[in-house]
Structures are given as structure tokens and as C-alpha cells.
Amino acid sequence: MVVPVSAAARPRIPAPGPAALAPPTTATLDQAYTANRANAAEASRMAAAHGDRTRAAADRAMAAPSRHFLTFDGRGQGLAVEVLGDLAHADRVAVLVPGSDTTLETYGRFRAGAAALQDRLNSFDHRHGAHGSHGTHGSTSRPHTAVIAWLGYETPGTVSTTVLTTGRAEDAAPPLTRFIRELRGVVGEKAHVSLLCHSYGTVVCGRAARGLDVDDIALIGSPGTGADSVSALRTSARIWAARGADDWIVNVPHVHADLFGTTVGFGADPVSPAFGAHVFAAGAGGHSDYFKPGSVSLDNLARIVLGDTSEVSRA
Template identity: 45%
Template sequence: MRRYRRTLVAAALMATLVSGTAGWASGTAQQPVTGPPPGTADWRHDASLGRALPDPETATPAQVARFFGTLSAEQQRDLAERHPGVVGNLDGAPVQLRYRANALAISKDPRYQRLATGGGRQIIAFDPRGRGTVAEVYGDLLTARHVSVVVPGSDIDAKTYDRSKDPYGTPAGMATSLRTATNGRTAVVAWAGYTTPVGVGLDAATGELAEAGAARLARFTGGLSAVGAKAPALFCHSYGSVVCGLAASEVAARDIVVLGSPGMRADSVGALRTDARVWAAKDPSDWISKVPNVEFLGLGHGADPAGKDFGARRVPARTAHGHTGYFAPGTDSLRAFAAIATGGDVR
């Protein structure tokens, strides 16, 4: 009974926080981007090869990879040029072909010209729907001995994922910092591949956006495996850790690292049903500690992954500062992340 009363009190506090009366930012309701990529209808009707093309909605990444393996380089380029929106987002398609397709798709969309790849940018996913989703690769996915994927939290989209303000709170800033900390020994993907919450409102306190993101993340990592990339370490920040928690049993990942997490929608590492090593970091000054670790009537994300009873391996974060300081150069957390990213341990 006492535990039930504590849960009710925590749930009431969560509702108060989400409503904004405790000083939290008010969020704007978001609709998750789901379904096949733009241009799918034309792709499905393309009979140029004399056979059906793999359906972007139902074909697995392995099936997509096998299909492209039957094509000549000229046939692959032709498909990318005719259907850049599909090929650029088709998990299992050749990596370099996806870069080429997304460069074409971006060149046709005046809203996202800043993502143009003339400077050597490697955009492995780009979807202009909604606020826009994008994923950028740093390094060589196919030759790197280690691969990492950064999964961000709230307020990240195709226009903000690499903003210069608060860089270590963005997936691009986290990715480049991690790659530098490993001396270039790992390829890193800044994966802003799902619709994130805006502000800290109801979307951030519930799991709808995370559920949609988890399905996209699982498919993305399946695509990495299908083209021969190493199983990645996932670095999941804030609400991104909710995404990773929901995806844990499906993603092809070697490690799952959560930082500044409000919860993973699981009571323990065992409840995640994953063979990956699970790590958690939370610095003493992170405001996320004020978020009640409950899940009640759809609000909240459950147990604290950095709590001793959750069972995650602890990542030191004594010298990190605030909610977005975990990847800052010189911090103990970044040194630990670099060790995990290159397959090592943290002591």
C-alpha cells in the first residue's frame, strides 16, 4: 500500500511537471513520421528491370541487400537517380549509393540546402516530411573496426541535429566528439532518424514518439548488418534512451549506453531482453534527476537506468556538467564512451 501511495504521489508530480507549472518548457504535440519513404508509389510501379523492386515497407534489410547484389553498378545508379527519396532511405542498400541518392534528394529541396554534400558529407538517411529526419556518417562504415550510433533526445530534427549552439547536446556534436576521442578508430552515425519531442511536455513524458523511433532504429541497425558493417554501440541521450529501451530486443547492437536518461520503459536490464552490454551515465548536476522515475497511466518512463537496482554497468560522469555535457572533451564520461565504442571496458 505504501509503495502504491508513493507511485501515486510520483505520478501526480510527473503530471505537474509536464503541465509546465513547475517551470518546464511547454511542448508542442508531434506526429511521428512513419511508413515508407517519399517516392514509394513511383518506386512500386517501376518496371524498368522487368521484375518487382523490393517493397520499402515490407522487404527486410537483408532482402534489400540481396536485391542490390544482383544489379550492375549502372543499374544501381539508375535507380538512385530515378528514386532518390527511396534509395537514400532504403536500409540494406549499398552505403555509397545511399549517400549519392540523398545528395540528389537534398539538392531538390530548397529547405535543406545546408545539408548539401558537396563538402564530402555522408548523409545515409534523409526524409523531409514533418520537421525532417536525417542521419550522417563520420568515417567509413564498411572498413571501420568499430561503429557507433548516437540517438538524440528532444528538440532534434534535420535543421537542428548539427546546430552550433550547445554542440554536445546534438547528435552531430556528440558523434564528432566521440570519433575524435577514439582517434578515428570508430565510424560514428549521428542518427536523427525519428520524430523527437519538442520541449519537455506531454510528448516527452509518453512513449508514442519513442515507439515509432524504436522501429526505425531497429530497421536502421538491421541495414548496417545487411551491408557488412560491424554491430554498433548505441549512445542514447535523454529521450533517445527511451527509444533505445523500446528497441533493445530488436536492434543489432553490441552495446547500449544511456546518458541523462529519464528511463528506458523497463524495470531492469533483464527486462530489456538484449544480449548487448547495457551502460548508464548520469552526472550529479543533470536536471534529469528531478524527473520522477515512474511509469503510470502512460506517463513517465520507469526505473532509473543509472540506479543501482537496474543492473546497468555504470559509466563515470563526475566531471560532466549538466544535461548535455557528457561528450564534452576532457570529461571522464567521454573517456569511458571512447573505451566502450572501441570494444573495451570501463574500470
């Protein structure tokens, strides 16, 4: 059995179990946010008592009054699902699924991407008004947007054997499917929901795609999804894909093989014509630049979330 170095070298950090909450509704969102902030505050105290200042600081930041978590679990690498924007009234929702090495300690960089997207959505709102199924281009009504940072699974380490296999993605697919189902219970069936998946997160989305009630799935910086084509994903969602010109993921071989009962590699390149996705421009950025403010990729992701598909610039 292979144990990732990071997990073997570091003792598990004590933390309370997650708050016992029913699936959220518009009426209970504030209750969930309050309970999870309290849980994060207690996790911070326990981490500090354990001598882990880095985790204590990360947990303390999540306990701030301005933070809105649907889920928080400070145990192990940690899980967190955070809302940016007004989810109770949102008719455009983006759910971000991160890739490897995303933990509570590194969560800040993941959240920064979500915040950049929410800022861009707001600036598009002011300039263009609503689009897609709830409005027409140039209308004066504005869509209500929310971005959700979904760290709902234990991500693999970039330097580990787990990042080469679908194991973590297979474990993550059921909770992602369950989350999207619960999200629909909050925002309703008419809301436009987009799933934006980065790096190993695209493998997660590929594994979950068949059961997801979402309108769009964007695969960015993908090593592959485990599927050979859009049709193999077996989803009614519109599939998008992009890769920045300076993204090192281009060097990952797009193959998959079964070794000793484990599938290694993720198959076809989502930006290849044979895969069949709508390929959009991502500019000159690298693997961590898709949500960089001012980037081509961020603009296009915002347009996808808003339903402005005719405005998405193609690669």
C-alpha cells in the same frame, strides 16, 4: 487531442520525398551518399523558396560534398542518418540516438557530439591500437571506426506532453530495429556495434532493445527506459548507464502510470543499483555535456565503443 505548440504554430515546410534507395551495402554506400546530398540540396532550394531561411541553411549544409547520409528526409521536422568515418571498413561502430528537440534545424549540435566521439576514437586508435574482439590491448593493429548520428524518428519537444509518454519511442523502435539490421548488412556480424542513447533517446532504445543486434547499449542522461531492470529489457547486449553530476534529469521522478490509456513516465532510474546496469563515470557535466571534448563521459563512451570495457572508469 493535444497538439505540440511548435507543430501547431508553424506551417509544414515543403521538401521532396526521400531518395528511393535499397538497403545499403558496402558497394552502394557512395551511391546513397550522393543521392541524399542531392535530396538535401533540393530541400534547401524548396525551403528557401518557401521563405524559411533557417531550414534552407540547415539543408544546404547537409548537401556539402563532405557529408555522408544514409537517409535524408527534409519533410516536417526532418530525418537524417549521417555517417562519420569509413563505414565500409569499420569494425567498431557507434550509433547515436538523440533526445528531445532534435530536428534538422538543431541537428548541428547533435552532429557535433558525433564528431567529437569520432575524433576521440581516432585519438585512442593512435595511442592504443585495437581492442576487444578484433585485437588485444596494446596490439599494433588499429580498429576501423565509424560513428552514425541516427536522427531516424520525430523527436518530442522538451516542452510538450509527448516528452512525458512513450508514444514517440514506440513509433521510433521499429525504424531503429530496421536500421540496425541494415547496418549489419554493411558491417557484418563480427563488427562491434554500440548504441549510445541520450535523454529521451534512452526511451527509444529501451523500447527497441529486445530486437537489436548490438553489443553494447549506453544510457546517458536517461529519464528511464520504460523498463524496471536490465533483465526487463530482454536483450543480450551489455547495458551501461551514466549521469553527469550537474544533469537536471536527476530531478525527473522515476515513476510510470497509465492515464487514460497512455503511459506517463519511464520507470526505474538506469543508474540505480536495482536497475542492474554497468554504471560508469560521467564527471561533473550537465545534460548536454556527455559528448563534450575532454570530458570523462566522452572518454568512457569511446572506450565502450572500442570494446575497452576494462578501461571504463566506474561511478
